[in-house]
Amino acid sequence: MTTAAAPADRGAPELVAPRSPRQxxxxxAAKARSNFELYAWVFMRISGLLLFxxxxxxxxxxxxxxxxxxxxxFGFVAGRWASPFWRTWDLVMLLLAELHGTNGLRTVxxxxxxxxxxxxxxxxxxxxxxxxxxxxxxxxxxxxxxxx
Amino acid sequence: xxxxxxxxxxxxxxxxxxxxxxxxxxLVRVSPSSYNEVIEVYKSPIVNLLxxxxxxxxxxxxxxxxxxxLIDFWESGPKYQKQMLYxxxxxxxxxxxxxxxxxLLHTAETLFGSAT
Ligand code: HEM
Numbered sequence: 001m002t003t004a005a006a007p008a009d010r011g012a013p014e015l016v017a018p019r020s021p022r023q024x025x026x027x028x029a030a031k032a033r034s035n036f037e038l039y040a041w042v043f044m045r046i047s048g049l050l051l052f053x054x055x056x057x058x059x060x061x062x063x064x065x066x067x068x069x070x071x072x073x074f075g076f077v078a079g080r081w082a083s084p085f086w087r088t089w090d091l092v093m094l095l096l097a098e099l100h101g102t103n104g105l106r107t108v109x110x111x112x113x114x115x116x117x118x119x120x121x122x123x124x125x126x127x128x129x130x131x132x133x134x135x136x137x138x139x140x141x142x143x144x145x146x147x148x
Numbered sequence: 149x150x151x152x153x154x155x156x157x158x159x160x161x162x163x164x165x166x167x168x169x170x171x172x173x174x175l176v177r178v179s180p181s182s183y184n185e186v187i188e189v190y191k192s193p194i195v196n197l198l199x200x201x202x203x204x205x206x207x208x209x210x211x212x213x214x215x216x217x218l219i220d221f222w223e224s225g226p227k228y229q230k231q232m233l234y235x236x237x238x239x240x241x242x243x244x245x246x247x248x249x250x251x252l253l254h255t256a257e258t259l260f261g262s263a264t
Contacts, residue, residue, distance in 0.1 A: 045220065048213040056210055059203055064247055068254035069190045069199070074180035077173075094170070101163035108160060129167060137170045140177045148180060 040103055047100040054093040078146035087141055094137045102130040151212055151233060158209040165202055196255040200248045207244055211236045 063069055080086045105126055113119040175183040189195055215232045219225040225232075 045217050048210075048217060052210050052214060055206060059206060060247075063199060063203065064250045068251055069187070069196070070254045070258045072187055072190070073184045074176060077176050077183070097166055098170075101159065101166060104159050105163055108156065133167055133170045136174050140170075140174045144176060148177075 044100060044103060047096045051093070051096055051100060054089065055097065058089075058093060077144075081141070081144050082146065087144075091138065091141050094141070095134065098130055098133050098137070102126060151215075155209060155212045155216070158205040158212075161205050162202070162209060191255065191258065193255055193259065196251060200251055203247055203251070204240075204244055207247075208240055211239055 062072065081090075106123060109119060109122045109126065113122050172186045173183075175186055190199065215229070215236050218232060219229050
């Protein structure tokens, strides 16, 4: 392949690397650029890698090991959460999964909801539910009472 | 292309399940009996079958997610993405079949008693 190929037999146009380095705006520019989407992209991959072990481990222990779900009840939860190890596991898994899923759904909403109003309200609903799930879940793990 | 669609569908599905699952687990903070009651639902044969579906969805999303990460960060990732998809699908079946078998066996044993 020569570089000076005629337009007709040229391959796909050269692609700019995704997430190319930040372009700093001039001091006086109206709106500063943010790297939020880059951080979100990196977060999806780091959280995904951790969730691979946390979530698959959780499913294995809860559904497959020993008697599976058939052995799960209040006493079983009390036994597990007596250990800081499992409480930490569940807390980290809760936070990562909820944030990973919320950010994933944000992408899905951005892809399909075309009206600005619809996008806005769907995202408000999403963030409200995420706040609820994170707060409730964290509270339950921290305040669990085996003698209830 | 279809693996991207499946990744998106399973991701959204699992997200909605997580919402319900945090709510049902929160019942451990209400009373042992209300928690036990809702967990009984998971133990019924029909819901247990749905749980197998959930495990399948999570397993696909997890394996495909690892493939996406390898495509993005491993220098030869884009070159081997097709081969990685085949490995992923083999792993999916090899892991899901025994998992589904064990899950359904536990439920069958509770229903009909252990065979041994
Ligand atoms: C088990 C390990 C998991 C891995 C390895 C994983 C990995 C990934 C990766 C790499 C992406 C792509 C992000 C992008 O394209 O920028 C993604 C997207 C997504 N994930 Fe996960 N994930 C996992 C678990 C979960 C869980 C537990 C949930 C739900 C709470 C979830 C929900 C989603 C959603 C909704 C998306 C967006 C899909 C899209 O944009 O098409 N994932 N995941």
